[in-house]
Amino acid sequence: MDEGFGNAPVDDRLHDLKTIARWLDVSIKSVRRLIKRGELGYHQVGSLKRVSHGQYLAYLASTRR
Numbered sequence: 917m918d919e920g921f922g923n924a925p926v927d928d929r930l931h932d933l934k935t936i937a938r939w940l941d942v943s944i945k946s947v948r949r950l951i952k953r954g955e956l957g958y959h960q961v962g963s964l965k966r967v968s969h970g971q972y973l974a975y976l977a978s979t980r981r
Contacts, residue, residue: 930959930966939972950975 936956937944948965950956955978957971 929969930961931969931972933965933967936967936972 933944933947937947940947947956947967951958951965956967956975958965958967960966
């Protein structure tokens with residue numbers, strides 16, 4: 917992990933949609949819907965969509981009740 921501002925760790929790992937779908941126990945189509953609705957951030961890498969670990973954790977935090 918790299919060091920960010922104020923020596924806070926920065927997690928810059930990028931995950932494919934299949935991995936995110938597995939972690940959320942949903943289909944890849946559901947992950948694509950979350951991205952389309954703006955609920956899950958992503959990075960465009962060429963023609964591929966990738967979700968950073970931080971974006972995944974932010975989505976989880978936003979769904980916490």
